[in-house]
Amino acid sequence: MNSKVWKYGKDVNTDVILPGRYLDSYEPDYLASHAMEDLDKEFSKGVKPGDIVVADSNFGCGSSREQAASCLRYCGVQAVVAKSFARLFYRNAINQGITVIESPECVDALNHGDEVDFNLPDGIIKNLTTGKEMKFRPLPEFVMEIINSGGLVNHLKQKLQND
Amino acid sequence: MGYTIAEKILMRASGSTHVEPGEIVNARVDIAMSHDNAALVSKIFKEIGVENVWDSDRIIIPIDHRVPANNIKVAEGHKKIREFARGQNIKHFYDVREGVCHQIMPEFGHVMPGELIAGTDSHTTTYGALGAFSTGIGATEMAAVWATGELWLKVPETYKIKLTGSLKNQVFSKDIILHICGQLTAEGANYKAIEYYGPAIDELSVGARLTITNMSMEMGAKAAIIAPDEKVFNYLKGRTDKDYKVVTADPDARYAKEFEFDVSKIGPKVACPHAVDNVKDVGEVAGTKLHQAVLGSCTNGRIEDLKAGARMLDGNEIHKDVRLIVAPASRQVYLEAMEEGILQKFVKAGGMVINPGCGPCLGAHEGILAAGENCIASTNRNFQGRMGSTEAGIYLASPATVVASAVKGEITDPRRFSHEQ
Numbered sequence: 001m002n003s004k005v006w007k008y009g010k011d012v013n014t015d016v017i018l019p020g021r022y023l024d025s026y027e028p029d030y031l032a033s034h035a036m037e038d039l040d041k042e043f044s045k046g047v048k049p050g051d052i053v054v055a056d057s058n059f060g061c062g063s064s065r066e067q068a069a070s071c072l073r074y075c076g077v078q079a080v081v082a083k084s085f086a087r088l089f090y091r092n093a094i095n096q097g098i099t100v101i102e103s104p105e106c107v108d109a110l111n112h113g114d115e116v117d118f119n120l121p122d123g124i125i126k127n128l129t130t131g132k133e134m135k136f137r138p139l140p141e142f143v144m145e146i147i148n149s150g151g152l153v154n155h156l157k158q159k160l161q162n163d
Numbered sequence: 164m165g166y167t168i169a170e171k172i173l174m175r176a177s178g179s180t181h182v183e184p185g186e187i188v189n190a191r192v193d194i195a196m197s198h199d200n201a202a203l204v205s206k207i208f209k210e211i212g213v214e215n216v217w218d219s220d221r222i223i224i225p226i227d228h229r230v231p232a233n234n235i236k237v238a239e240g241h242k243k244i245r246e247f248a249r250g251q252n253i254k255h256f257y258d259v260r261e262g263v264c265h266q267i268m269p270e271f272g273h274v275m276p277g278e279l280i281a282g283t284d285s286h287t288t289t290y291g292a293l294g295a296f297s298t299g300i301g302a303t304e305m306a307a308v309w310a311t312g313e314l315w316l317k318v319p320e321t322y323k324i325k326l327t328g329s330l331k332n333q334v335f336s337k338d339i340i341l342h343i344c345g346q347l348t349a350e351g352a353n354y355k356a357i358e359y360y361g362p363a364i365d366e367l368s369v370g371a372r373l374t375i376t377n378m379s380m381e382m383g384a385k386a387a388i389i390a391p392d393e394k395v396f397n398y399l400k401g402r403t404d405k406d407y408k409v410v411t412a413d414p415d416a417r418y419a420k421e422f423e424f425d426v427s428k429i430g431p432k433v434a435c436p437h438a439v440d441n442v443k444d445v446g447e448v449a450g451t452k453l454h455q456a457v458l459g460s461c462t463n464g465r466i467e468d469l470k471a472g473a474r475m476l477d478g479n480e481i482h483k484d485v486r487l488i489v490a491p492a493s494r495q496v497y498l499e500a501m502e503e504g505i506l507q508k509f510v511k512a513g514g515m516v517i518n519p520g521c522g523p524c525l526g527a528h529e530g531i532l533a534a535g536e537n538c539i540a541s542t543n544r545n546f547q548g549r550m551g552s553t554e555a556g557i558y559l560a561s562p563a564t565v566v567a568s569a570v571k572g573e574i575t576d577p578r579r580f581s582h583e584q
């Protein structure tokens with residue numbers, strides 16, 4: 001499945017990913033419809049399941065609100081690829097089931113609107129628009145388990161059922 | 164190859180024989196702290212579907228942020244926490260009367276050297292002053308900790324900060340950490356563990372050290388650790404009878420970066436609106452008109468902070484245009500300050516002493532700022548809008564600078580002030 005790239009700059013903070021005024025509800029559609037609203041009004045209208053967000057350094061800085069990660073998940077965002085992440089966003093994203101890739105090389109080789117083939121298990125992103133192929137360090141198995149279960153809560157539920 | 168304190172604690176907690184920065188480990192948590200957001204954590208905990216928490220003795224819940232409850236929604240949240248704590252037999256539940264989480268955690272002996280502590284609050288880094296690896300986590304992962312006692316963590320790189328020299332008159336650990344924040348910047352230690360060493364750290368009291376590890380979070384630090392010494396061991400006496408194992412760094416430990424600051428060169432500092440790293444010498448902003456002053460919070464609400472503030476008072480009245488709010492960090496601090504006549508001094512001078520807790524620090528109640536107002540506070544964050552209106556300005560400073568300024572009605576150098584008396 002091809003994904004589209006939504007690319008942004010550095011220091012994208014949790015207030016623009018999900019503005020504080022929308023913290024009054026946990027409803028998925030509501031959160032999804034306001035994702036990135038203060039940065040890019042087109043985002044929530046145009047984003048398709050499987051798309052990826054690409055950003056410069058310090059993505060997700062600011063507050064510890066988990067909704068900043070979950071709103072992206074509810075939009076169907078498959079992964080966020082950034083040069084670096086703010087610590088709490090990085091954790092929250094994984095716990096909400098979002099793939100987070102730290103790779104300056106990948107970021108530099110991707111442009112807004114590019115079509116890509118995102119191959120997580122092998123750690124390869126193929127930029128179909130430019131033809132360039134990049135490798136990234138795959139996430140540890142343990143983290144992949146959480147992401148594949150759709151987040152930490154689901155992961156624990158499944159684990160408890162199997163035990 | 165040697166290890167830092169942070170690496171050693173994570174190694175022990177994850178049962179590994181070797182760890183490397185960047186590696187993700189699954190660790191067993193020794194202590195888990197949640198405050199008012201325990202209401203949200205307990206909701207997620209129920210979703211997981213486990214019946215009982217992993218260890219009711221290791222979960223600490225103080226209610227401190229909006230206390231007593233300031234609206235119905237908050238009151239409902241507090242009620243849920245009480246019910247949860249009772250239902251799960253949480254042994255260390257501290258209701259609204261007790262004080263700020265980061266003060267009562269060490270005060271009640273829940274922080275010990277060498278332990279791994281997780282808290283659903285960013286300033287959980289505070290406990291590193293006693294030699295623990297303690298860090299802030301999100302509500303979902305805390306629910307998972309409550310269920311399993313385990314937490315995944317990326318092993319951070321460690322920065323070493325050495326502090327030399329000794330503090331000048333009217334200069335405090337708050338001024339040191341403000342200076343460091345200004346130098347390293349607000350994201351200067353993102354993901355990193357910081358370890359503090361040096362004669363200037365050794366000289367500081369445990370309380371003054373807590374200020375440093377508390378505010379290290381403002382540089383993005385994941386943990387901030389001071390190797391425990393006699394002062395810490397004495398502090399722990401009578402607070403805990405549990406065994407603990409002191410962890411120190413190997414002589415050949417690897418630090419990603421090293422910094423050194425001579426504290427005798429540091430004067431009173433002020434972090435100006437709207438960023439913690441917008442740090443200036445007090446002289447540069449002296450004269451800025453004030454409307455409110457706050458003495459309290461987990462950063463500087465301890466007995467020595469109230470004392471340092473009260474020393475600026477003697478015989479002086481709080482300026483008529485300034486509202487001075489004093490919030491002792493805990494009930495114990497409150498009592499001690501009362502017994503020593505310090506609270507009386509503040510009230511006599513025209514200050515308002517409020518109940519122990521977070522108070523106005525987070526802008527929820529007990530002292531909200533209007534547009535165009537300026538506040539000087541001994542707290543740790545001056546983000547735009549933090550204490551109310553986004554058009555208000557917050558200046559962060561030491562307790563002495565806060566009270567000296569409250570008396571003058573404008574930002575004032577506490578050194579100049581003490582000479583004038």
Ligand code: SF4
Pocket residue numbers: 228263264265284286460461462520521522524525542543
């Ligand atoms: S006093 Fe302020 S910084 Fe400390 S825990 Fe409370 S709200 Fe947070």
